[in-house]
Amino acid sequence: MDLQENTTANMTLAADEPRPESVIVPAIFAFIFCLGVFGNALVIAVLLRTGKEMQNTTNVFILNLSIADLFFIIFCVPFQATVYSLPEWVFGLFMCKFVHFCQCTTMLASIFNLVAMAIDRYLAVVHPVTSMDIRKPQSAWLAELVVWVLAMGTASPYLVYYDIVNHGTKSEQEFCIEVxxxxxxxxxxxxxxxxxxxxxxxxxxxxxxxxxxxxxxNATSKRSQANRAKKRITKMLIVVVVVFGICWLPHHIMHLWVNFGEFPYTMTTYVLKLFSHCMAYANSCLNPIIYAFLSTEFRKAVGELACHKRG
Incomplete structure (x- = not known):
């Protein structure tokens, strides 16, 4: 998530001549940014304007997951792109702390939301009757309050330990790193x-x-319409979780390698770090695509939204 290892690599591998990644990586991030902003904004718009049939606990969690993804894209991707395209951090101390706090908060809010959705699915399928009083939108919003407070609390060290440091041979350059x-x-x-x-x-x-x-x-009636609907929702949410786990795994591997292994700052590890960044950031633009492919209700709601805009 943070730019610590990448910034250090930039300082170590710095050269006067332009490097290919200073163009290629920002271009990839620009694509992720545009796709992610459009997709997540569309999901949020659909969920905010839908009727009561869409106002349920699952959609409360999906709404907050989309908000977390949108904030992650806005406060992460553009600033990360500048690390590859600019020779130093140019946004000052406040943004150095704020950007990384937002990045960590939204990453954690995403995974905590996935946990909340999994527990919600468990209650809906395994305990459908006894959980009726619990599985209400009000309860989901209370759970979201807990999710965001936990995420911000866990990310709070970034507000303290991120700082601007000076480094450079020909001139003093400013870098935003953890201290x-x-x-x-x-x-x-x-x-x-x-x-x-x-x-x-x-x-x-x-x-x-x-x-x-x-x-x-699998133990209940397979021909039940309600059972088929539950299977569709469960399948979609499982795909979202699997994609999240795969996309963020390289990021965590790199972090553990840097902090607990002997991490060589070479071109190979630099490329691996680029790959881990691209994978992690791409996750924030993939969920709307998953919804579009696996949710008939979402496709229908998007069509209704488009017709409403034309009207």
Whole structure:
């Protein structure tokens, strides 16, 4: 997520002549930015204008997931692109802290939302009667409050430890990086905590929930219309989770390698870091595509929205 390793690599591999990635990577990020802003804004617009039939707990979670993805794209992709295209950080100390805090918050809000959706699916399928009083939009919004507070609390160290440092041979250049000086090994401990509670543990909870959901769905009547609808929703949400896990895995591997292994700052590892960035950022523009392919209701709502705009 953060630019620490990439900024260090830029400082280590810096050269006067332009590098290919200074053009290629920003171009890729520009494509991700445009697709992600359009797709997530479309999802938000559809969910905000739909009638009562779309106002349920699942859509509350999808709405907040789209908001998290949209904020991630806005506060991450453009600034990350400048790291590859500009020789130094030019946005000042406030934006250095704010950008990275927003990036971490939205990443964590996304995975916590996926956990909330998995638990919601478990309650809807395995305990449909007893969970009726719990699975209400009001309860979902309360869960979202918890999600965002947890995400911001976990990301709060970025407000403290990101700073502007000067580096350069011919002239002093400013870079936005993490500075963990107070306690030895503090950064590796935080990275391990973030990996455990922001990736591994959530995916374990999600896996358990969906395994129980699939087991129950396979044991019930397959010809039931309600059962088919539940299977479609579950399939779509599982795809969203799998895509998230795959896209963010390289990012976490690189972070663990940097903090717990012997990470060589070579061109090969630099390219691997580029790949991990592209994979992570691409995730924020993929969910609307998944909805479009797997949700008939979403495609119908988009069509109705388009007709409304023409009218």
């Amino acid at each position: 963990w000086e107070e306690i030895e090994n503090q950064r590796p401990v935080y990275i391990a905590f973030q990996f455990t509670f922001g990736y591994v543990l959530p995916l374990m909870i999600i896996t358990i929930c969906y395994c129980l959901v699939i087991k129950r769905l």
